[in-house]
Amino acid sequence: MFWHEAGQGDTIIFLHGSWHTSSQWLPVIHQLAPRFHCLAPDLLGFGESSSSRKPLSITLQVHALHDLLAALRIQRCVFAAHSLGTWVALQYALHYPQQVGGLALMYPEGLVTQDVRSRWRLERWLTRPLSPLPWLLSATALLPSRLKPKAQTSVWQRYQVLHQSPAASPIIISAAGGGDRR
Structure with missing residues (x-):
C-alpha cells in the first residue's frame, strides 16, 4: 500500500474517495503537517497501491489499512475521510474502536440526495x-x-x-x- 506521510504529533489518517488518490489530501497535509502526523494512503486498487488478487471490498481495505498502521506502529489516530474512504474509516472504527480517536466524514459514497x-x-x-x-x-x-x-x-x-x-x-x-x- 502506497502512502504520503508528513509531520509529527497526533496522527490523522486521510482516506480519499472514489476516482481519487491520496494526492487529493496533499494541500490539507501541507497545512497540518507542522502540528500533526499526517498519513494518506492510496486505497487498494487506486493510485500507486496495487489491486489485490482478491475482490476489492471495504473489509479488505480495512485489513490492508490495519496492516499498514501496525507496520508503522500507529496505535491511535483520527480519520478524515471522503466518499468511499468514509466507509473504510467507519468499518475500521467498528473493528478497532480502541485505535480510533475520532472521525471526520465527508460525503459518504452511496447516500443519495x-x-x-x-x-x-x-x-x-x-x-x-x-x-x-x-x-x-x-x-x-x-x-x-x-x-x-x-x-x-x-x-x-x-x-x-x-x-x-x-x-x-x-x-x-x-x-x-x-x-x-x-
Missing part, C-alpha cells in the same frame, strides 16, 4: 461505451478557450478523471445511484 443523483446521472452518461458526449467534447476542444463555456471544460475534465480510475465502471455508477430510476 437530489444533487448526488444529478451528478451520478452525468457520470453514468460519461462512462457509457456509446455515449456521444466524449465525441462532442473532444470536437469542441479545438475551439479557443474564450469560446468554451466553463461547464463544458469541467465536464471534459470529469470525463478524463473517470476514465483513469479503476472505479469508473458503468456497473458501479449505476449501482451507486446513477441509473435512470426515480
Whole structure:
C-alpha cells in the first residue's frame, strides 16, 4: 500500500474517495503537517497501491489499512475521510474502536440526495461505451478557450478523471445511484 506521510504529533489518517488518490489530501497535509502526523494512503486498487488478487471490498481495505498502521506502529489516530474512504474509516472504527480517536466524514459514497443523483446521472452518461458526449467534447476542444463555456471544460475534465480510475465502471455508477430510476 502506497502512502504520503508528513509531520509529527497526533496522527490523522486521510482516506480519499472514489476516482481519487491520496494526492487529493496533499494541500490539507501541507497545512497540518507542522502540528500533526499526517498519513494518506492510496486505497487498494487506486493510485500507486496495487489491486489485490482478491475482490476489492471495504473489509479488505480495512485489513490492508490495519496492516499498514501496525507496520508503522500507529496505535491511535483520527480519520478524515471522503466518499468511499468514509466507509473504510467507519468499518475500521467498528473493528478497532480502541485505535480510533475520532472521525471526520465527508460525503459518504452511496447516500443519495437530489444533487448526488444529478451528478451520478452525468457520470453514468460519461462512462457509457456509446455515449456521444466524449465525441462532442473532444470536437469542441479545438475551439479557443474564450469560446468554451466553463461547464463544458469541467465536464471534459470529469470525463478524463473517470476514465483513469479503476472505479469508473458503468456497473458501479449505476449501482451507486446513477441509473435512470426515480
